[in-house]
Amino acid sequence: MKALITGISGQDGYFLSQLLLSKGYEVHGVLRRNSSMTHGTMELLPPDVRSQIIIHHGDITDENFLSNLLQSEKPEELYHLAAQSFVGYSFENSQSTYDVNIGGTLNVCNAIRSSSTDTRMYFAGTSELFGKPLETPQNENTPFFPRSPYAISKLAGLWTVRTYRDAYKLFMSNGILFNHESEVRGPEFVTRKISTGVARVHQGSQQPIILGNLSAVKDWGYAKDYVEGMWKMLQYDISDDFVMGTGESHTVKEFVEEAFGVIGIRLTWKGQGVNEVGLSEGGRVLVKVNRDLYRPLEADNFTADYSKAREKLGWEPKVKFKELVRIMVENDIKLIQRK
Ligand code: GDD
Numbered sequence: 001m002k003a004l005i006t007g008i009s010g011q012d013g014y015f016l017s018q019l020l021l022s023k024g025y026e027v028h029g030v031l032r033r034n035s036s037m038t039h040g041t042m043e044l045l046p047p048d049v050r051s052q053i054i055i056h057h058g059d060i061t062d063e064n065f066l067s068n069l070l071q072s073e074k075p076e077e078l079y080h081l082a083a084q085s086f087v088g089y090s091f092e093n094s095q096s097t098y099d100v101n102i103g104g105t106l107n108v109c110n111a112i113r114s115s116s117t118d119t120r121m122y123f124a125g126t127s128e129l130f131g132k133p134l135e136t137p138q139n140e141n142t143p144f145f146p147r148s149p150y151a152i153s154k155l156a157g158l159w160t161v162r163t164y165r166d167a168y169k170l171f172m173s174n175g176i177l178f179n180h181e182s183e184v185r186g187p188e189f190v191t192r193k194i195s196t197g198v199a200r201v202h203q204g205s206q207q208p209i210i211l212g213n214l215s216a217v218k219d220w221g222y223a224k225d226y227v228e229g230m231w232k233m234l235q236y237d238i239s240d241d242f243v244m245g246t247g248e249s250h251t252v253k254e255f256v257e258e259a260f261g262v263i264g265i266r267l268t269w270k271g272q273g274v275n276e277v278g279l280s281e282g283g284r285v286l287v288k289v290n291r292d293l294y295r296p297l298e299a300d301n302f303t304a305d306y307s308k309a310r311e312k313l314g315w316e317p318k319v320k321f322k323e324l325v326r327i328m329v330e331n332d333i334k335l336i337q338r339k
Helices: 011-022 040-044 063-073 087-092 095-113 148-168 192-201 223-235 252-262 308-314 320-339
Strands: 001-007 025-029 054-059 077-082 120-126 171-175 208-209 239-246 269-270 277-279 283-288
Touching: 001 011, 001 054, 011 025, 011 040, 011 192, 011 223, 040 077, 054 087, 063 095, 077 095, 077 223, 087 095, 087 277, 087 320, 095 120, 095 148, 148 171, 148 252, 171 223, 192 208, 192 320, 239 308, 252 308, 252 320
Parallel strands: 001 025, 001 077, 025 054, 077 120, 120 171, 171 239, 208 283
Antiparallel strands: 269 277, 277 283
16 A cells, blocks of 8 residues: 655654554655755654655645656555644734645645546644634534634635545545644644743753743644544545544643643642743742733634544544643653753
8 A cells, every 4th residue: 555645744744654654555755845954753753664755855835746746656545734734823924824725735636636536535624623613522513613824724625625525526534633742743832832841841941931822722632643543534435524632621721730740840820811920839930921922813612522533433542631741741851861
């Protein structure tokens, strides 16, 4: 079996490429050339794993590149993970977010349609589509209410996939995945920012962690579980849409508390809103809030109802909140100690 992954240098590409290789797949990845020739999370893969991945340099905004690639490789499976995935950034750069997330997805769909109609495609949808959820928990029938340029672009991507699936009878599935994190999460995302900040405090740093909205409620799971779900979607009899999450929701503040708990610090909170601070038992300021890190609109109150994925795909998240936080903090402590 041959699989192609766009966005292979991201967190999910890291776990998915390993999963597919362990199942005996020939794994191909699309990698955008950048001036420093960095390979993102691929650089964290063990060399023997990395050397097995066949890289194609190109950009998903280039339709010719994609159709030529699909024409020559004809992969059985295509995991379309490449995206501008940072919600906060999408408010400042909506144009490039639309170009990559909508244009890129359209190009992938067109390339499959024109050059490789037997390819099964996975599209990385998101809980951000629910934005301001109209019901709790959220499942495949919950109305969408996007609240950022990122979410709007993903909504267009999801509907492009649905339309191509129905119009041209292609096997294209949407994953509506809730937040999924890990030890290779990018440093701009809140969970990794917290886990590295806590690890630094453990190693003697005096710097407080500076965050935005502490009250946002998210459903956080472990990325490794979610790539298993992506793969299961493409093994299913028919293409469809599936919600995947843990069913457990927590605030950013609870993530911070749990993370400090891993290093034996019990936080207390003082103040309100942007004046709120997190203190150690000795009264040291360990967490501060900065208004500039708030988003113009927040998307939260997320809790996944993943019963469809459980019933139809036999998918279940193995790692829950507490274990996820422990994995991330302990890994960041190890990374600092190794330096
Ligand atoms: N990034 C960041 N930095 N977020 C902060 C901060 C901060 O300093 N302080 C508070 N937050 C809050 C954000 O306002 C948001 O509510 C929450 O923390 C999580 O933010 P992110 O970690 O940036 O992730 P996200 O939820 O916006 O989006 C991630 O998950 C989606 C759902 O799976 C991304 O991976 C998206 O690409 C993905 O679709």
